Structure formats: structure tokens, C-alpha cells
Amino acid sequence: MKMVTVEQAEKIVLAQIKDYGTEQMYFENALGRVLAEDVKADRDLPPYDRVTMDGIAIQFESFEKGNYSFKIIGTQAAGDTPIEITNFDECVEIMTGAALPSTTDTVIRYEDLNIKDGIATVTINTVTKNQSIHFRGRDKKQNEVVVKANQVVSPVIIQMTAAVGKDKLLVKKLPKVVIISSGDELIKVNETPTPYQIRKSNNYTIKAALQQYRINAEMIHIPDDAEITRKEIEKCLQQYDVIILSGGVSEGKFDYIPKALETCGVEKLFHKVQQRPGKPFWFGKHNNGVLVYAFPGNPVSTFMCLHRYFLLWLEQSLNIVKEPMYAQLNKDFVFNPALQYFLQVQLTINNNGTLLATPVEGNGSGDFANLLGTDAFMELPLEQNKFTKGEVYRIWQFSLASKW
Amino acid sequence: MKMVTVEQAEKIVLAQIKDYGTEQMYFENALGRVLAEDVKADRDLPPYDRVTMDGIAIQFESFEKGNYSFKIIGTQAAGDTPIEITNFDECVEIMTGAALPSTTDTVIRYEDLNIKDGIATVTINTVTKNQSIHFRGRDKKQNEVVVKANQVVSPVIIQMTAAVGKDKLLVKKLPKVVIISSGDELIKVNETPTPYQIRKSNNYTIKAALQQYRINAEMIHIPDDAEITRKEIEKCLQQYDVIILSGGVSEGKFDYIPKALETCGVEKLFHKVQQRPGKPFWFGKHNNGVLVYAFPGNPVSTFMCLHRYFLLWLEQSLNIVKEPMYAQLNKDFVFNPALQYFLQVQLTINNNGTLLATPVEGNGSGDFANLLGTDAFMELPLEQNKFTKGEVYRIWQFSLASKW
Incomplete structure (x- = not known):
């Protein structure tokens, strides 16, 4: 099988997008999950003609006819049943959030009033009919969709959900993911390496990036042993929806993984992509539907393939x-x-509002210290060799980057 | 006290930034927390001359002198102690990630070799000295800082932390926050409102936005009762670092909160900001150091004040x-x-790489349905009334927005 282009690899990966179903959960816990249903207004929004200033409610016609003084017949707070006036020169002292009495149509705020002995006198000359009222149904009508499905649940969506009384939300189920590290040169974080060993770290990056999507991935490590590799992969194929491997997919003598995958019935969909970093990326599928993303072990390669292929597939x-x-x-x-x-690249915004990407080259795909000073990958077209300042290209911002 | 400008309000709020100390935690749990120490390399990075391709390791001088065939004296995997050659026409079959034997200086990948009967023959004419080797200390030297303090812990930081064997991280402690909703017109999410009631929702938005910073805020609700309000605020002043109130700070007769705050010894630092939305924003401080952010109850006002003042203060x-x-x-x-x-505003990026902000006006500060279709607030200067297409202004992107 020959090397595929990035475009071909993307196409092959996205041909495998899969719906993992839905589940219900308490709305407050749904932050960061994907909404799988439209949320509708249970009532008009606002549900009543809502007063937006503290002051008095009057009939505009009365003011228009020259009446500036109004007898306060009662005080109505938010939540109270409206107090109705029976006379043109009456008013209701009324609070923000209260329901406008149907016998009134205009609100005048305290700042424009003088109140003495139960009489409110208007101290300005210009009053507009219907002022300081947020009318019923102005924002949304009852049964109208207020939050569309297929969005990541954000704080504002949580708010809207609370407001319409929907305490359970239908959200997309998440795939079960296992991250497999391999290689006898890898030791645990709290172990002391020999001069030729290094600590496991790619698996933690992948796990952390998936947390953004609320996926709690499992992590396992397999040693450089053909039989153990085969057995572990066999087991994972039964228990997970997606297997992410980091390392062990190049041509090395001790890379048991491609063989084990084959033995276990995982069909190779491609191996090697015409890209840097991440050329040895291997992607396959078991006939039970389990997908296998086998990323090259260099940290920058793993990180790039994660963003460019796996997270794209996941989001879709x-x-x-x-x-x-x-x-x-x-x-x-x-x-x-x-x-x-x-x-x-490092991202900045210039005083024209333009996103600028400044290259920060490291020492190749093993240099993950370099990633720390950068915010995104810029995807440079294959057909070109020279890229000129001012040209615009697609970028892949790093997961959970908090630049602004 | 007269109204303050946004600039003045920001200054007063930021004069109250406070250090809540540090705590240690297991590195994997630190995602999203703020690193409070520099992380240093425990060894050089890479820790040894690291082979970056599967193939053979040779002495370049031998190839340079015309030798194309090398006897394989052994196979060295990643993690293995290096195998040393004793002769110019020898080589070591070597895997990606392995430590380069000190008797060799150049790696030739499998693709450029023909291996037969234990002899590897180079099939290309150009080999560069030191190729396919990531030299020791090239990225970072031992004891060099690899992750600087005062950054949000990201997946890449997690990786670096794992790589240098630091399984515990010192992170900034988070302030204890309570969110108080108030008003008898507010009912619970799972209750059915009368025609004049609405459900609590601002408190959930605030809580959700704080989750991004890993703060688990408490929520309490107080009814419109002067004595209960005073008692609850008194209690919160003892138990939390920050009190966030939503609603109950306008001039209304039933707004017991400003009075209760005063009675409890919270000094008002300002009340009312020359802004829309959110004009009635009240900010104060108790002499025990507790800060009180009292946001206006309209959802858009609360949301704006949260981003413009509280989250800014929190981040600093x-x-x-x-x-x-x-x-x-x-x-x-x-x-x-x-x-x-x-x-x-809604944000888009044009084909020049420029961030465009398209206004999406709603029906005022009560219209939180409108927030759902937008990504940010654009802060328009006070001195101007007309704002022209193409002008560049500061924006405040909504918490946890996932536009790109």
C-alpha cells in the first residue's frame, strides 16, 4: 500500500464517523457534552410583559394628556400578581422583573420621579409609550426552539435550559477510548530511568486532550512482546470503541503492533501519510467497528495526528x-x-484584527519542549515549497489552549 | 457616590486581586489549574543521542571513504544498552528511540538499505554525517526550565511534566466562591411557575463559567426578606472568599441586598457603572478581605459583568x-x-485571516436567547457614538465558546 496524502487520509478517517447514540443527564452535568435534542421554550420568553426598571407603571394616555402626578395605589414586586389601576391618575409602584399590570402600558423609572406623600410626580418632559417594558414573547414564542441540537453545551445553554425548566438533557454518548503505550524503553513517571530509558508521556497528553470532550480514556501499557501485544489488543477490541496507540508503528524489528493488529483482524485502511510530522501514522478498522488510530511515537507526531485526524473524527x-x-x-x-x-506557530492578533501565525521551529518531531511555546499547527499545502509572509493558511489550534 | 466608568470600575476591581496561595496535586489532576512553580528538566532533553529512524548506525567516515556494505553485529531496540562496533565495516541494526552507540555517528534508514545475510548495503549515494539523530541536550539542558510558572496546565504541559518525572505539581489555590440568587419571583428549575414567576438560571451560568477555571462554586438562594438576607450574607462572609450575587441591586423597594451588605460591614467600592448592559453592578469588600460582586439580575447584564470584571479579576x-x-x-x-x-457579536474569520465581529442585537439585557447566537461582547468606546465597519475594538469571548 502506498503512502496517502493528508487529504486522502482525512477522507478515509472521516468515512468512519460513527454515531454512538444518546443518553439523558441532569442539565448541570451536561456542560461540555453535545446536545442531542432541540430545547424548546415552555412559555413565551419573556413569559409576561416584564418591567425592566424600578419606578411606577402608568397609562401613557394620562401623561400625554398633561397629567404629571400619580397616586401610588400599591407596590408590586417581581413575582407578585399585578395590581390594576382603576383611574387615569393612579399608578403602581413597581419593581424590575415584575409583570406589568394590564391597565398600564408605560414605566417611568425612579430617577425621573419625585415621590412624596404617596404621590409620584414625573420630573421629565419626554416619556415614550411602552418604555422600560420587555414585552411577552418578544424574544421567543412558546414551543419555539431556543437551543438547537448538535452544539456543545455552554454556560449560556445551561442557563436557557434552566429557564425553560428542562432539568434533563439528551446528549450524545461518548465513544469508549483506550490509549495504549508500548515499548520497553518507557518507564513510569515516578520511576528513575536508566541512561537509555524515557518516561511515558504521550498517553497523558492524549488523555488530557480528550478530557475537553468529557471523555475519560483508559490507559494501558504493553511491553515489547509479540504474544502479550496480541492478547492485549484482542481484549481492547472487545471492550472499547476506539484504540489509540502511540508508538510502535514504524518499520522497527521490535514493532509488534502492526502484526498484532493484523492477526487480530484489524484491517489496515492506510499506513503512512505524506506529511511531517507523523508520516508513519497507521489507521485501521476491525470488522466489529472498532477503530484503531496508531500514531507514531514521537510526541510532536502524536500531538499533530491527534488534532488533525482523531479530534476531527471525534467532533464529526x-x-x-x-x-x-x-x-x-x-x-x-x-x-x-x-x-x-x-x-x-505562535498566534497573535495585530491592530487590524488579523490573526498572525509566527513560525517557531523546533528540533523535529521529538522536540516536544518546542510545542510549549506554540499555539497551533499551520497546515502548509503540499504543492508548494515556498510560503510567503502574508499568505493565509488553515491552522489547527491546540486543544485547551487559552491564548485569549 | 456617582457612577464610575468601565475603566474606573476595572481599576477598582483589579486593585483587589489577591493571592490565595498554592497547593500540591498529582500532575494528571492539574489539567486546567495554574502552575505555581517552574518545571525543570531532570536530565538533558533528549537524555541521550536519540535515533530517529529505524535502520543502521554506522561511522560516517567509513561511508565517506567508499564503504557501502556493513556487517550487522547486533540489533539494538529503544531502551537497550548501546552495542558498540569495533570495526569500520560494522554496523548496528537500530530502532527509533534507541540510544546511538558512541562508536557510531550516523543513521541510515531501512528505506535506503538492502539487507541480506547479515550485511546491510546502502542503496543511495548521499548520506549526511549525523543524520537521523536527535542529539542529547539539543532541546533542553538538565536543570533548564521547561515549563514556566503561571500558565494554565494544558495537555502539552502534562506531557512535559510526565517526561521529566514530576508527578506532583504546585498549583495556585482557587478562591472559595458562593453564588447567591435572590428574589421571591424565582423558582427552581423543576418547578412549574405561576404566570408571574420565572426559574432561577443566572446562578447556573455563573457556576458553569467558573468550572472552566476548576472552581466548584456553591449556590444558595435567599428570599426577599431583610433579616434572612442579612443572616445569609453574614454567614457567607465567614465561609467564602468571594460572594457573587445576581439580582437585587437596583433601586427597588424589595432589594434588601445593598442594605444587608452595608449592615454586615461590606464597604461599597462602587455602585453603577457607565455601561450597558450591567449599569447597576455593585462591588464591595469586607474588611476580612471577602469580595462581593453584586451583578444586576438581567441575564445579559450578569453575563457581561461576569466576563468583564469577575473573570478578569480571577485570572489576574x-x-x-x-x-x-x-x-x-x-x-x-x-x-x-x-x-x-x-x-x-458573532465572530468569523475572513479569507485574509482577519477576525470579523458581526453585531447581533437582541431585545435588551433580559434577552438571553440572543446570547446563544453570539460568541463575544465587543467593547465600544464611551467617547464615540458611531462605529464604522472595519474599525477594530476589543472583544471579550464567551467562556467555553468553541467556535473553532
Whole structure:
């Protein structure tokens, strides 16, 4: 099988988007999950003609006819049943949030009143009919959709859900994901490495990035042993929806993983993408539907493939609609190999409101210290070798980056 | 006390930034928290001369002198102790991630080799000395800072932390926050309102927005009763670092909160800001250090004040450094009142890489349905009334918005 392009790889990956179903949950716990139903208004919004200033409610016609003084017949707070006036020169002292009495149509705020001995006198000359009232149904009508399905539940969506009395929400189920690290050179974080060992770390990055989507991925480690590798993969194929592997997919003698995947019946959909970093990326599918993302072990490669392929697949599987993000290259850049290059960039916004991407090159795909100073990958087109300052290309902002 | 400007209000709020100390936690749990210490490399990074391709390790001088065939004297995987050659025509079959033997200096990948009967023959003419090696200490030196303090812990930081063997991280402690809703017109989410009641919802939005910072705020509700209000506020002043109130701070007869705050010894630092929405915003401080953010009850007002003041204060208290975000106004806009206007906008990126902010006006500060279709507030300068398409202003992107 020959190397695929990034475009082909994306197409193959996105052909495998899958609906994992829905589940109900208490609305407060749904933050960050994907809404799987439309939320409708249970009543008009606002549900009544809502007073928006503290002051008095009057009939405008009375003021228009020259009446500036109104007898206060009662005080109505938010939540109270409206107090009705029976006379043109009467008014109701009324609070923000209260329901406008049907016998009144205009509210005058305290700042424009003089109140003495139960009489409110208007101290301004201009009053507009219907002022300081947020009329019933002005924002939304009863049964109108207020929150559309297929959005990540945000604080504002939580608010709207509370307001319409929907304390349970239908959300998309999340795929069960396992992250497998492999290689005898990898030790645990709290262990002391020999001069030739390193600590496991890719698995933690992947797990952390998935937390943004509320996925709690499992992590397992397998040693460089053909039989154990096969058994563990066999087990994972029964228990998870997605297997993410990091490392063990290049041509090395001790890379048991591609063979184990094959033995377990995982069909290779591609191996190697015409890109840097992340060329040895392997992607496959078991006939029971389990997907296998086997990323190259270099940290920058894993991180790039995670964003460019897995998270894209995940978002589309969950029906999350995101727009592609673009930025202006802020410095000339040359890349000669016949590979699509994912350039690490720092993002800034200039005083024109334009997103600028400044290249920050590291020492290759093993240099994850370099990632720390950057915010995104800029995807440079394969057909070009020279990229000029001012040109606009797609960027892939890092998961949970909090630049602004 | 007269109304303050937005600029003055910001100054007063930021004069109250406070350090809540630090605490240690297991590194994996620190995602989203603020790192309070520099993380240093425990060893050089990479810790050894790291092979970056599967293939053979040779002495370049041998190839340079015309030798194309090398006898494989052993196979070295990642994690293995290096195998040393003793002769110019020898090589070590070597895997990605392995430590380069000190007797070799160049790696040739499988793709450029022909291996037969234990002899590897190079099939290309150009080999560069030191190729396919990521040299020790190239990225970072031992004891060099790899992650600086005062950053939100991201997946990449988690990775770096794991790599240098730091399984406990010192992070900033979070302030204890209570969110108080008030007003007899407010009922619970699962209750059925009378025609003049509405459900509590602001408190949930605030709580959800704080979750982004890993703060689990408490929520309490107090009825419209002067004595209960006083008692509850008294209690909260003993138990929390910050009290956020939503509603009950306008001039209304039933707004017991400003009085209760005063009685409890909370000093008013300002009341009313020259802004829309959110004019009645009240901010104060108890002499025990507790801060009180009393937001106006209209949902859009609460949401704006939360982003513009509280979250800004919180980020600075936690030492989170964020850059201001700017966008181009995408449509002419007029706003005449002598107030600083926070315009609700939708964000897009044009094909020039420029952030465009398109105004989406709702029906005032009670219309929170409108917030759902927007991504940010654009802060329009007080001194101006006309704002022209193409002008660039600061924006405040909504918490947990996932536009791109």
C-alpha cells in the first residue's frame, strides 16, 4: 500500500464517523457534552410583559394628556400578581422583573420621579409609550426552539435550559477510548530511568486532550512482546470503541503492533501519510467497528495526528460543527521535502484584527519542549515549497489552549 | 457616590486581586489549574543521542571513504544498552528511540538499505554525517526550565511534566466562591411557575463559567426578606472568599441586598457603572478581605459583568496571563446613550485571516436567547457614538465558546 496524502487520509478517517447514540443527564452535568435534542421554550420568553426598571407603571394616555402626578395605589414586586389601576391618575409602584399590570402600558423609572406623600410626580418632559417594558414573547414564542441540537453545551445553554425548566438533557454518548503505550524503553513517571530509558508521556497528553470532550480514556501499557501485544489488543477490541496507540508503528524489528493488529483482524485502511510530522501514522478498522488510530511515537507526531485526524473524527462523530480556522503566515518559510508540513506557530492578533501565525521551529518531531511555546499547527499545502509572509493558511489550534 | 466608568470600575476591581496561595496535586489532576512553580528538566532533553529512524548506525567516515556494505553485529531496540562496533565495516541494526552507540555517528534508514545475510548495503549515494539523530541536550539542558510558572496546565504541559518525572505539581489555590440568587419571583428549575414567576438560571451560568477555571462554586438562594438576607450574607462572609450575587441591586423597594451588605460591614467600592448592559453592578469588600460582586439580575447584564470584571479579576488573581483579543467590526453601528456599550457579536474569520465581529442585537439585557447566537461582547468606546465597519475594538469571548 502506498503512502496517502493528508487529504486522502482525512477522507478515509472521516468515512468512519460513527454515531454512538444518546443518553439523558441532569442539565448541570451536561456542560461540555453535545446536545442531542432541540430545547424548546415552555412559555413565551419573556413569559409576561416584564418591567425592566424600578419606578411606577402608568397609562401613557394620562401623561400625554398633561397629567404629571400619580397616586401610588400599591407596590408590586417581581413575582407578585399585578395590581390594576382603576383611574387615569393612579399608578403602581413597581419593581424590575415584575409583570406589568394590564391597565398600564408605560414605566417611568425612579430617577425621573419625585415621590412624596404617596404621590409620584414625573420630573421629565419626554416619556415614550411602552418604555422600560420587555414585552411577552418578544424574544421567543412558546414551543419555539431556543437551543438547537448538535452544539456543545455552554454556560449560556445551561442557563436557557434552566429557564425553560428542562432539568434533563439528551446528549450524545461518548465513544469508549483506550490509549495504549508500548515499548520497553518507557518507564513510569515516578520511576528513575536508566541512561537509555524515557518516561511515558504521550498517553497523558492524549488523555488530557480528550478530557475537553468529557471523555475519560483508559490507559494501558504493553511491553515489547509479540504474544502479550496480541492478547492485549484482542481484549481492547472487545471492550472499547476506539484504540489509540502511540508508538510502535514504524518499520522497527521490535514493532509488534502492526502484526498484532493484523492477526487480530484489524484491517489496515492506510499506513503512512505524506506529511511531517507523523508520516508513519497507521489507521485501521476491525470488522466489529472498532477503530484503531496508531500514531507514531514521537510526541510532536502524536500531538499533530491527534488534532488533525482523531479530534476531527471525534467532533464529526459527535455532530459538533466547528468552522475551519485560518491565520496569516507572519514570516517567509521554506519547506522542500515532498510532504505536507504542519508548522508549529505562535498566534497573535495585530491592530487590524488579523490573526498572525509566527513560525517557531523546533528540533523535529521529538522536540516536544518546542510545542510549549506554540499555539497551533499551520497546515502548509503540499504543492508548494515556498510560503510567503502574508499568505493565509488553515491552522489547527491546540486543544485547551487559552491564548485569549 | 456617582457612577464610575468601565475603566474606573476595572481599576477598582483589579486593585483587589489577591493571592490565595498554592497547593500540591498529582500532575494528571492539574489539567486546567495554574502552575505555581517552574518545571525543570531532570536530565538533558533528549537524555541521550536519540535515533530517529529505524535502520543502521554506522561511522560516517567509513561511508565517506567508499564503504557501502556493513556487517550487522547486533540489533539494538529503544531502551537497550548501546552495542558498540569495533570495526569500520560494522554496523548496528537500530530502532527509533534507541540510544546511538558512541562508536557510531550516523543513521541510515531501512528505506535506503538492502539487507541480506547479515550485511546491510546502502542503496543511495548521499548520506549526511549525523543524520537521523536527535542529539542529547539539543532541546533542553538538565536543570533548564521547561515549563514556566503561571500558565494554565494544558495537555502539552502534562506531557512535559510526565517526561521529566514530576508527578506532583504546585498549583495556585482557587478562591472559595458562593453564588447567591435572590428574589421571591424565582423558582427552581423543576418547578412549574405561576404566570408571574420565572426559574432561577443566572446562578447556573455563573457556576458553569467558573468550572472552566476548576472552581466548584456553591449556590444558595435567599428570599426577599431583610433579616434572612442579612443572616445569609453574614454567614457567607465567614465561609467564602468571594460572594457573587445576581439580582437585587437596583433601586427597588424589595432589594434588601445593598442594605444587608452595608449592615454586615461590606464597604461599597462602587455602585453603577457607565455601561450597558450591567449599569447597576455593585462591588464591595469586607474588611476580612471577602469580595462581593453584586451583578444586576438581567441575564445579559450578569453575563457581561461576569466576563468583564469577575473573570478578569480571577485570572489576574491566579496569575493567568492572557492577551486582549481584538476584532474588526463588520457592520456600521450607532449607539447614542452616554454609556459604554458591550455589543453582542458573532465572530468569523475572513479569507485574509482577519477576525470579523458581526453585531447581533437582541431585545435588551433580559434577552438571553440572543446570547446563544453570539460568541463575544465587543467593547465600544464611551467617547464615540458611531462605529464604522472595519474599525477594530476589543472583544471579550464567551467562556467555553468553541467556535473553532
